Amino acid sequence: MDLRLSPEDLAFRDATRRWFEANTPRQELKTLEDKREWHRALYDAGFIGMGWPRRYGGQEASALRQAIVADEMARINAPPPLNPLGIAIVGPTLIHHGTEAQKERYLRKILTAEELWCQLYSEPNAGSDLASLRTRAEDRGTHFEVTGQKIWTSYATLADWGLLLARTDPAAPKHRGISCFLINMRQPGVEVRPLRQITGTSEFSEVFLTGARVDRSDLVGRPGQGWEIAQTTLSYERGGNALARVTRYASAFHELVRATRALTRGGRPLLDDPLVRARLGRIYAELEVQRYAALRVLSALDRGETPGAAASVTKLSYSEFEKRFLESALEILGPYGQLTGGLPEALAARITASSGHGETWAYAFLWSRAGTIYAGSSEIQKNVIGERVLGLPKEARPDRVRA
Amino acid sequence: MRFAFSDDQVLLRQSARAFLDEHCKSEVVRALWEDPRGESEALWKDMAALGWLGLALPEGHGGSGLGMVETAILLEEMGRVAYPGPYRDTVLAALALAEAGTEAQRRRWLPAVATGGARATIAFVDAEPTWDPEATGTRAEPAGGGWRLSGVKAVVPWAHVADFILVPARAPEGLTLFLVEPSRPGLAQSVLAGMDLGTRWVSLRLDGVAVGPEAVVGEPGAAAPVLDRALARGAVAASAEMLGAARRSLDMSVAYAKVREQFGQPIGAFQAVRHKCAEMLVDVENAHAATYYAAWALDAGAEDADRAPSVAKAFVSEAARRVCGEAIQVHGGIGFTWEYDLHLFFKRAKALEVMYGDADWHRERLVRRVAGG
Numbered sequence: 001m002d003l004r005l006s007p008e009d010l011a012f013r014d015a016t017r018r019w020f021e022a023n024t025p026r027q028e029l030k031t032l033e034d035k036r037e038w039h040r041a042l043y044d045a046g047f048i049g050m051g052w053p054r055r056y057g058g059q060e061a062s063a064l065r066q067a068i069v070a071d072e073m074a075r076i077n078a079p080p081p082l083n084p085l086g087i088a089i090v091g092p093t094l095i096h097h098g099t100e101a102q103k104e105r106y107l108r109k110i111l112t113a114e115e116l117w118c119q120l121y122s123e124p125n126a127g128s129d130l131a132s133l134r135t136r137a138e139d140r141g142t143h144f145e146v147t148g149q150k151i152w153t154s155y156a157t158l159a160d161w162g163l164l165l166a167r168t169d170p171a172a173p174k175h176r177g178i179s180c181f182l183i184n185m186r187q188p189g190v191e192v193r194p195l196r197q198i199t200g201t202s203e204f205s206e207v208f209l210t211g212a213r214v215d216r217s218d219l220v221g222r223p224g225q226g227w228e229i230a231q232t233t234l235s236y237e238r239g240g241n242a243l244a245r246v247t248r249y250a251s252a253f254h255e256l257v258r259a260t261r262a263l264t265r266g267g268r269p270l271l272d273d274p275l276v277r278a279r280l281g282r283i284y285a286e287l288e289v290q291r292y293a294a295l296r297v298l299s300a301l302d303r304g305e306t307p308g309a310a311a312s313v314t315k316l317s318y319s320e321f322e323k324r325f326l327e328s329a330l331e332i333l334g335p336y337g338q339l340t341g342g343l344p345e346a347l348a349a350r351i352t353a354s355s356g357h358g359e360t361w362a363y364a365f366l367w368s369r370a371g372t373i374y375a376g377s378s379e380i381q382k383n384v385i386g387e388r389v390l391g392l393p394k395e396a397r398p399d400r401v402r403a
Numbered sequence: 404m405r406f407a408f409s410d411d412q413v414l415l416r417q418s419a420r421a422f423l424d425e426h427c428k429s430e431v432v433r434a435l436w437e438d439p440r441g442e443s444e445a446l447w448k449d450m451a452a453l454g455w456l457g458l459a460l461p462e463g464h465g466g467s468g469l470g471m472v473e474t475a476i477l478l479e480e481m482g483r484v485a486y487p488g489p490y491r492d493t494v495l496a497a498l499a500l501a502e503a504g505t506e507a508q509r510r511r512w513l514p515a516v517a518t519g520g521a522r523a524t525i526a527f528v529d530a531e532p533t534w535d536p537e538a539t540g541t542r543a544e545p546a547g548g549g550w551r552l553s554g555v556k557a558v559v560p561w562a563h564v565a566d567f568i569l570v571p572a573r574a575p576e577g578l579t580l581f582l583v584e585p586s587r588p589g590l591a592q593s594v595l596a597g598m599d600l601g602t603r604w605v606s607l608r609l610d611g612v613a614v615g616p617e618a619v620v621g622e623p624g625a626a627a628p629v630l631d632r633a634l635a636r637g638a639v640a641a642s643a644e645m646l647g648a649a650r651r652s653l654d655m656s657v658a659y660a661k662v663r664e665q666f667g668q669p670i671g672a673f674q675a676v677r678h679k680c681a682e683m684l685v686d687v688e689n690a691h692a693a694t695y696y697a698a699w700a701l702d703a704g705a706e707d708a709d710r711a712p713s714v715a716k717a718f719v720s721e722a723a724r725r726v727c728g729e730a731i732q733v734h735g736g737i738g739f740t741w742e743y744d745l746h747l748f749f750k751r752a753k754a755l756e757v758m759y760g761d762a763d764w765h766r767e768r769l770v771r772r773v774a775g776g
Contacts, residue, residue: 387677
């Protein structure tokens with residue numbers, strides 16, 4: 001047990017901190033061009049694709065170094081890089097399953113954000129049960145023709161390309177009839193409609209595919225291998241968020257404490273109220289436990305261990321904590337917590353929600369409802385933990401693929 | 404950065420588990436529950452021979468000079484078997500003496516503790532039910548060259564078997580810690596029954612107990628920081644033991660859910676049960692992270708060493724209560740019987756939940772440190 005950074009990692013952290021202090025844009029990045037310029041600066045500094053193999057333009061940096069960079073960005077509230085799905089999911093998928101021609105064509109432009117990517121997986125009737133997806137890709141010889149609807153697609157409005165799962169063999173068992181494709185989003189058969197969420201904002205979209213074309217050369221792996229590819233994709237971007245997420249929670253907590261000093265009730269600061277203090281104490285203790293747990297995960301990743309199903313414990317734990325935290329924060333702030341505009345100066349701090357957007361308490365509170373649904377709902381995580389970590393018997397399900 | 408046990412620490416855990424599985428089986432624990440003294444001299448001597456009693460004591464005084472991480476490893480294993488006895492409280496008292504005692508006190512008592520020849524405890528709680536040293540009402544009135552101690556120490560763990568008791572009292576100089584041997588005239592004890600019979604509580608009445616200057620641990624008026632650190636170690640120690648009780652309860656629940664059948668299938672196949680077990684695992688893993696982070700922070704003198712033990716105690720107190728309680732729920736009727744072992748862990752967790760500051764107290768302590776007021 002030694003939770004201190006080594007002298008080398010400490011030096012790396014200090015250098016990283018200095019770089020962000022000197023280079024983080026002071027103005028909000030409004031246009032895509034501004035954001036590309038910032039991304040390019042991050043790329044040139046070696047902060048993009050840190051976990052990727054060197055031969056594909058990465059750094060092969062340790063999980064800890066990746067976490068240090070993400071944490072320093074969270075600390076200074078730096079704007080995020082572009083193309084997170086391209087870098088975290090599409091690139092590693094191509095490195096593992098792609099042809100040489102695909103790697104040559106796509107990888108570098110993913111890292112430089114010259115081409116932006118989205119992931120076309122979920123469908124209106126295929127959420128937790130993703131393998132029941134119905135979007136069809138019909139083989140037309142030189143190309144495939146894709147028809148169907150995707151939903152909950154992040155970055156779809158910006159994306160040039162999408163990583164697509166579609167059914168190529170309706171007769172096969174449901175997990176075996178799916179193929180994986182790279183689809184050009186800039187074509188007439190692809191229509192993106194931003195989805196307005198309960199936050200009032202549109203981080204996600206619906207994507208309608210009507211006879212959209214995918215060249216045969218953009219099939220990833222073999223026909224029917226799509227489900228396997230989606231399940232086995234290795235992510236090189238590991239540990240990146242473990243600490244940064246907690247750092248964002250901690251910043252929000254300190255803003256909350258500041259608000260309880262500024263707001264008064266009966267002429268006394270809220271901070272003097274024992275009930276408020278009890279709530280703050282509970283949030284702080286849980287927040288610190290999240291930090292310790294993140295360090296433990298990071299340490300395991302850094303030693304080359306793959307968390308596997310244990311990652312479900314982490315995801316379940318922090319996403320449920322985030323809801324409790326923001327529910328409690330809004331209770332403390334009373335009528336002010338739910339305001340989406342016109343907040344008093346003392347409360348006007350920008351709270352960076354786990355979406356990465358800096359907004360109000362109300363936005364962060366609403367956004368926290370997403371975390372226990374996306375990327376495997378809490379109920380799915382509990383199934384995974386029960387079956388694959390604790391070894392409890394599987395539930396009888398008609399669609400199980402026999403191994 | 405490494406959040407994992409060293410090879411030596413893994414070995415320590417394995418040997419502790421092997422020893423306790425053999426020598427502290429549930430039959431042994433249950434026999435000690437019925438025993439008026441509540442602990443086993445044989446077990447104590449074995450633990451001394453294994454080096455457990457001197458584990459964290461200074462090498463110059465018969466100890467091994469290891470830290471809270473190793474102590475927590477042992478205590479987690481003890482929680483796993485609901486070990487009954489004064490191990491934890493003896494270690495806490497000895498560490499306070501090692502840190503703040505005079506050289507004469509250290510020479511007299513530490514080697515004795517390390518070799519199994521002395522047991523000890525700290526009398527944190529007065530008549531008011533709080534572990535806060537600032538609430539101490541017991542008085543130390545100057546008399547001759549020394550003091551006379553008067554007051555009530557309501558719930559002192561294992562005082563009936565202790566060879567010395569560390570007693571905080573208010574002297575004219577301020578809060579002072581006294582080393583009191585229970586044979587002193589004016590000290591009356593009555594043993595109290597708690598739901599966890601593996602933890603014995605004693606009520607002490609001090610009626611003008613005369614002590615000399617040699618009984619002062621450190622300097623008069625200097626007890627507050629000593630007690631603060633003793634409480635921090637107590638918080639980590641209790642967290643480790645609660646973690647052990649919780650992990651054992653989870654293990655038993657998972658094993659049971661695999662074999663107990665209802666409606667023609669193992670109950671673990673039902674999501675209602677499986678999800679409960681998954682939630683228990685999240686609590687146990689987080690309790691592990693909290694406990695060992697705090698133990699490391701104390702050993703390393705980390706900048707958050709004054710907060711991490713409170714984080715651990717605040718979190719693990721509730722997590723262990725949830726896990727040990729849900730274990731009974733997963734088991735159903737059998738979990739509610741005296742003959743089944745689950746209640747040993749449920750009750751141990753409950754006893755530890757209130758010791759060395761409960762969750763509310765530690766949360767308030769955290770808010771004072773991070774937000775002031």
